[in-house]
Amino acid sequence: MILLGRFFQKAKPIEEPDIENSVTDESFLLDIFSPDSIEEGANYLRLGGNYVRTLAVSHFSNQVEAGFLEKLHTMSSNVSVIHHIEPTPSHEMVKALNRAVIEYKTRLQEPRLRPVDQIKLENDLQDAEILLQNLIDGSSEMFVEHMLVHIQADSLDKLNSITHQIKTQMSKSIKLLTPHFRMLEAFQSVLPVRSHKIPEMTYRNFDSESISSLFPFDECEIVSEKGIIKGKNLKTNSIVLVDHDELLNRNEVVIATSGGGKSTYLFGDIMRRWMQGTTIRIVDPKGEFGEKARKLGGEWIKISPMNDNVINPFEIMNATIATDEAGLPLEASLLHQKISRLKTMFTLMYKDLKEQQVAMALLEKVLVEVYRDKGITWDTNFKSKQSSDYPIMKDLYGKIDLLMHTEEQYTPLAGFYQVLYPYVEGSYSKAFNGITNVDLSNDLIVFDLFDLRNEGDLQQVAMYNILTFLWDDVTMDKKKVHQIFVDEAHILSDPKNPLAMEFLASMYKLIRSFSGGVTSATQQVGDFLSAVEGSRNYGEAVILNSVTKLYLPMVQEEMNSIRERTSESFSEEEERLLVIQDADKHQNAGKGIYVVGSKKVHLQVELTPAELKLWDYAWYERKYGV
Structure with a gap:
């Protein structure tokens, strides 16, 4: 019991430490984050007990669409995708595209052009003309883009296996190069310090439409900064963390x-x-x-015919009428709300009651009288009311019995009266007939x-x-x-x-x-x-x-x-x-x-x-x- 209590200690609000104030020695902070040793191989790094490799993306397929990097983003291995993106003036690109359009048109006039080359040139010409038109219109901008793929594993064999998997799965979309003997520079390029050490291996021009295809809109992760852990992402092995406070x-x-x-x-x-x-x-x-x-x-x-836990359906807990987000009351009065709910509950007890319009109307009259007998009307102030001040199921049962014997108009309630018996004097009475004795103080x-x-x-x-x-x-x-x-x-x-x-x-x-x-x-x-x-x-x-x-x-x-x-x-x-x-x-x-x-x-x-x-x-x- 004590052990379980320690496992499930509820969170207490604490002040988050201020790193800037608690760590004054910059070298000490670096020592905490740095691995105990670094070994540079020809095509990998060993950082402490981990092995890492950074691959450079040197070429993209001409036909890229949103989500084409999905396989990369959803790999269950420890793989990160890093982008260095900078805007660049478009006038130089306009000049280059102008020359390219002229060249493509000239080559298309060659008499012995193979069909396969003709199709490729026509596609390239179409792409160049569209981009040129967008740049001239000002509807697109140009960017210099550098993309790196960073892989981590706990062994060199596993690192090589993941690398092979990535190159195989992504071969149709991107060309990946391993920066031999420059792995430390490549690793430094993936750190969040805005420094790219191997730009010549990754330099590419993108317009705004094309570069949008690189962003992980397809990335299947749900991770908030704080919240409730829902489980593990089956595709990426990361946690699924949801902050319900931030949702609608x-x-x-x-x-x-x-x-x-x-x-x-x-x-x-x-x-x-x-x-x-x-x-x-x-x-x-x-x-x-x-x-x-x-x-x-x-x-x-336990709500049971065998114990004494009772929630009195007739009790009105609220002292004021609840309002919605706009501040408007949800009901005309608390008694009106309670009678409406009771009528619903009674239709669950007696299935035929819902279709008996006369019986429903008579039942409402009886309910009003039952509450009136306890001094409760449409205008009652409920702030001072206790659980013992409300009628119970027995009061309704007795009132219906009395009215059916004194006023003929109440005979349509005879069927409901019979169904009510188990809830008042029969096997269900312990759960429904009595004053509320349930304590809601526990959380x-x-x-x-x-x-x-x-x-x-x-x-x-x-x-x-x-x-x-x-x-x-x-x-x-x-x-x-x-x-x-x-x-x-x-x-x-x-x-x-x-x-x-x-x-x-x-x-x-x-x-x-x-x-x-x-x-x-x-x-x-x-x-x-x-x-x-x-x-x-x-x-x-x-x-x-x-x-x-x-x-x-x-x-x-x-x-x-x-x-x-x-x-x-x-x-x-x-x-x-x-x-x-x-x-x-x-x-x-x-x-x-x-x-x-x-x-x-x-x-x-x-x-x-x-x-x-x-x-x-x-x-x-x-x-x-x-």
Whole structure:
């Protein structure tokens, strides 16, 4: 317990050291960064225990397009691409191009010109004329460009292997030279000191359009200066680091098949956000996170017919009406908001209620009376109200019974009254009928719904009740950063009654205004996307309002559902990574596509040793042999 606490110490704000003040001796600083020895070979350098080689790019293919360096940027080896770029006056290039155009036209008039030479000359002439026209119009500028490729490895054999791989893969696009006996000068040219020692080997002229093709817009990296580590980039072996504070919102969605690595990812993300000071709330239908949270000092709340943890659906937690980013109220009154949510919850309990317009209207009248009996009206000031001041499920049950026996107009509520019995006096009563006794002061709380797994629609009702409770908690304090994790979010989705999923979608839309975010996860994407009302798909709305998304291994049917019902698209390569057969499930677990806005990376979900030890000790023992 103590050991785990040390592993998961939460971050405390500290002042970053000022290097300029802490290090006054310049030579001392250089000693820290410098290798203990340098050995220069004919075509490599040994820097301490590392071997490095710098290659000079002496020539580019005439036909270059954006992304032609993608293979170079996405190599998993330690390879860096360095550019020295300087603007240069265009008038000399205009003169040179003018001469070149005349020469090309002259050569094209030669009587015995071979077809292959004619085609090449025509292409060169066309390129020269286009560039000349752009320079004369002022729509393009000229640059001197020098490109170097720097390779590092822990052995000379590995260095040679990587060098051969690069030269082979890039041979159609660029010509690479090894600066024999000038490797130290080449190495100095890649250092960030604005000094190029071998310019004669790399000198090339580029116009602005051509030089743009060199920039790594294709580079598949997502690395912020700070943030949450999401895993390892499968293509480059670098970490994927996301700063949610800098994004449009903190919302995320995780989609996978069973055994695809969803829960492992959620646990790692929960731990890392929590350690950075985020208040964490977890809705846990599978019962996977409670015990782990308790070991870390968190709160494990089991919602079950067998214990006394109660979240009173009738309690109004907020004292003021929440407003959106524009400062406009989200509801007419707090009581109006609560009654609207209660009516939604009751349609989840009693499926036929949603279509019974008269019964719904009568139910609202009863709810107003139940609150009035407790001294609560549309104009009540809730600042001084305690949990014990609100009605409970038993009060509604008794009020309906009384009204049905005294006023005939309330007989349409007879069916709902029968359905309400288990929640008041029957097997569900401990979870729903009572005063709220859940403490939200802990910054790591798990709401465990595992004991409700075999209780029909009860999990859906409980999950919705918890989410309305947590939403009120979030909106009461804008200073705290909250992240609400909703595992198995498809439980909320029902094609016949989309109201619960609509509430989740509204949380995704509004929670940004309250310094919070929601992470939903599902292993049944078809069900998740089934809550549709008119042209509105609330599962898709959740995905659309998530800046970050993680797609883990899934079967073809699930991929088809995503493609057909959402705006998300995947390349053939991405689909090959995601779509699996059952036999490949274990091998591909934790490998997926992580999306941040318009950027995508191939991700491997990984836990630190301390996280893995807490999450799955048997797995930890197998992996680390302890």
